[in-house]
Amino acid sequence: MKKLVAIILFSIFALSASAQVAFGIKAGFVTSLGFEEDWSAINVENLKMKTDQSYGFDVGLMLRAGYRFYAQVEANYHFVSSLASIGQDIDNVWDENYQPQQITQHAIHIPVLAGVKLVETKNFNLRLMVGPTFNFNLNEEGAIVSETVDAEPRICAVGLDCGIGMDVWVFSIDARYRLVQPSYEYSFEDVELNSSPINSFEVSLGWKFFDKTNKKKR
Numbered sequence: 001m002k003k004l005v006a007i008i009l010f011s012i013f014a015l016s017a018s019a020q021v022a023f024g025i026k027a028g029f030v031t032s033l034g035f036e037e038d039w040s041a042i043n044v045e046n047l048k049m050k051t052d053q054s055y056g057f058d059v060g061l062m063l064r065a066g067y068r069f070y071a072q073v074e075a076n077y078h079f080v081s082s083l084a085s086i087g088q089d090i091d092n093v094w095d096e097n098y099q100p101q102q103i104t105q106h107a108i109h110i111p112v113l114a115g116v117k118l119v120e121t122k123n124f125n126l127r128l129m130v131g132p133t134f135n136f137n138l139n140e141e142g143a144i145v146s147e148t149v150d151a152e153p154r155i156c157a158v159g160l161d162c163g164i165g166m167d168v169w170v171f172s173i174d175a176r177y178r179l180v181q182p183s184y185e186y187s188f189e190d191v192e193l194n195s196s197p198i199n200s201f202e203v204s205l206g207w208k209f210f211d212k213t214n215k216k217k218r
Contacts, residue, residue, distance in 0.1 A: 020067050022211040024172065027059040028204025030080060049086050049149070049186070052100070054200070056080030058109055062172070062206055068117050070127075078109035078135060080183075080200075086149055103151065105183040106138040111161045123169050129176075130162040137183050149193075151184035159197065172206035 032054045060076030085100040115129035135157040159180025166173050178200045186193040 020065060020212055022062075022064040022208045024062050024064075024206045024208035024210070025060070026062050026074070026076070026172065026174075026204050026206030028057060028076075028174070028202045030054075030056045030058055030078070030178075030200055030202045032080070032082070032198055032200035049084055049195075051103075052083040054080050054082035056105070058202060058204065060109070064208075068120065070115050070117070072111075072113045072115060072129065072131075074109070074111050074113075076109040076111075078105070078107040080105045103184070104139075107135040107157070107183060108138065110134045110136070113161060115165075125167040127165045127167070128163075129165060129174075130160070133159045133161045133178060133180060135159070135180060135183060139183070150187050152187070154181065154183055154185050157181035157183050163202075167208075170208050170211065172208060174202070174204045174206070176202045176204075178202060 032051075056079045058076040058078050060074060062072060062074045064070055064072040081102065081104045083100040084103050111131060111133040113129045113131035115127050117125050117127050119126035137153040137155060137157065139153040141153075157180050159178055161176050161178050163174055163176030165175070179197050180200070182195050182198055186195055
């Protein structure tokens, strides 16, 4: 993990050296649709974890370098809260075995994105972006899902960010889809369980208080 953090910091300093660079702050609303986890390691037929729709937010810093083709690195505080319960799905009928438990996620979210501007004017840009994302978990204690299923914090969850954005004057508006590993590693009676990536969506607003990316070299 130290090597990864060093690479990310080096990327930030490398981007800072560019003549076409922008700094800013951003905040966004994050949500994920309810999903069910299939746990093949459990020797009980059709036992799953069901998570209701999750809500949270990101807030942090962004750095962008380049003109038409650009790179963008962010460092955000990430918080998400959701309700999880365990039960059996038999013939599409959900039989809940345990009371839902509140699971919260605190992390440092660092996306490293590459993008291209589709539309370029003096005060408006339309962009596409894609790149890996890293969630460094800040939770020190595990979550109690049930008496038999434990959730231990994953040190770093890896995923993918992609989306569309636009710049209006000094403001940046992004809409992104994120596919990322769960922030917890689940186990049943000390047996590690397989879990599916989480699908989430983010809408964010940023303010670029320093921006040279719109000054095209001639």
